[in-house]
Amino acid sequence: MPLIELQIENGVARVTLNRPETFNSFNREMALLLQQTLDHCNTNDEVRAIILTGNGKAFCAGQDLNEVTSPELNPGFRKILEEHYNPIIERIRSIEKPIITAVNGVAAGAGANIALACDIVVAVENASFIQAFSKIGLIPDSAGTFFLPRLIGFQKASALMMLGDKVSASEAEQLGMIYKMFSVENFEEEVAKLASKIAKMPTKALGLTKRLLNQSMVNNLDQQLGMESDLQIESAESEDYAEGVNAFIEKRKPVFKGR
Numbered sequence: 001m002p003l004i005e006l007q008i009e010n011g012v013a014r015v016t017l018n019r020p021e022t023f024n025s026f027n028r029e030m031a032l033l034l035q036q037t038l039d040h041c042n043t044n045d046e047v048r049a050i051i052l053t054g055n056g057k058a059f060c061a062g063q064d065l066n067e068v069t070s071p072e073l074n075p076g077f078r079k080i081l082e083e084h085y086n087p088i089i090e091r092i093r094s095i096e097k098p099i100i101t102a103v104n105g106v107a108a109g110a111g112a113n114i115a116l117a118c119d120i121v122v123a124v125e126n127a128s129f130i131q132a133f134s135k136i137g138l139i140p141d142s143a144g145t146f147f148l149p150r151l152i153g154f155q156k157a158s159a160l161m162m163l164g165d166k167v168s169a170s171e172a173e174q175l176g177m178i179y180k181m182f183s184v185e186n187f188e189e190e191v192a193k194l195a196s197k198i199a200k201m202p203t204k205a206l207g208l209t210k211r212l213l214n215q216s217m218v219n220n221l222d223q224q225l226g227m228e229s230d231l232q233i234e235s236a237e238s239e240d241y242a243e244g245v246n247a248f249i250e251k252r253k254p255v256f257k258g259r
Contacts, residue, residue: 003030004037005055011048011199011258012192013041020056025064026110028075031084038091048258049199050095051191052118053102062109062132085110085142092117093214096207098198102191103169103178108132113144116151119210121178122194123169124187129177131161150217151177202240203258 005016015037017024041047054060063080067073075083092099092114101115103123108130115121115129123129131148133140140148140161149157152175160167169181182190198206208231216224235241239259247254 002033004033006037006040008044008046010196011046012051012195013044013047013049014051014053014195015041017052017054017060019064020054020058022064022066023058023061023106023108024054024056024111025061026084027064027067027073028080028084031080031088035087035091038088038095042091042095042097045258048097048203049195050097050099051102051195052099052115053104053191056105058105058111059101059103059107059115059127060111061106062111065136081141085114088114089117089143093210096210097203098206098210100191100195100198102187103127103129104187106130110142113140113142113147116147116177117143120194120198122180122182122191123172123178125169125181125183127169127181129167129169129172130164132164134162135164146217148177151175200256202235202238202244202256204238204240205235208235 001018003018005014005018007014007016015034017030017034019025019027019030038050041050067075068077068080098120099118101118101121103115103121104127105124106128107115107123109132112129112131131140131144139145144161148161151157152160156175159165167175167177169178172178173181180190212224212227212231215227219227240254240256243256244254
């Protein structure tokens with residue numbers, strides 16, 4: 001069975017981590033395949049939104065420890081970070097299409113931080129998030145030290161990373177770590193509705209919004225205002241802007257093409 005499953009339908013690419021027997025923990029092959037799959041979604045004009053999720057009981061348990069403890073298979077931590085996780089995070093943030101993480105179960109270690117790097121994070125009610133690194137004497141990676149303090153604040157992020165506490169989906173929603181939590185019964189339906197909605201929106205404008213949010217992490221106010229001006233002009237030249245204005249004037253629902 002493929003380690004990464006890809007389904008594309010009605011503008012939505014569903015990317016599924018598929019090592020359920022290991023709670024979708026990453027080995028080298030799956031990490032490289034995820035990068036290739038994200039690249040395909042990025043260049044495929046049919047794709048206007050991406051769902052990242054997992055098969056089985058877990059979203060992703062992080063690194064497969066059997067790989068790093070094997071004398072034959074262990075690629076070493078530098079290679080794991082520089083060739084596996086860092087490129088995945090870079091792709092998630094650079095793809096100018098909305099990426100929804102559908103956390104279907106536990107998200108631990110690198111799995112949690114990959115989820116939190118995406119644009120919109122939703123979780124099933126029995127999911128959980130764990131910064132599990134300190135439990136085995138490691139530090140958080142996969143941009144966890146970058147995104148988590150910005151999502152929930154320095155103090156809470158520091159405690160979760162040092163203590164390795166489990167955070168329920170309900171608490172994650174209350175903290176602002178994720179966008180929404182859904183019931184087990186409605187999870188798949190709600191994820192599909194969300195993805196369908198965002199896939200029909202003006203994809204170019206959403207991509208430019210994502211670029212602005214990325215830069216807001218490092219820009220000062222003047223730089224951000226200048227970038228907003230430049231990208232607003234670019235978005236105003238899009239077909240979707242013309243369609244949005246015409247639909248507003250004509251009092252009808254816009255039909256965006258993502259261009």
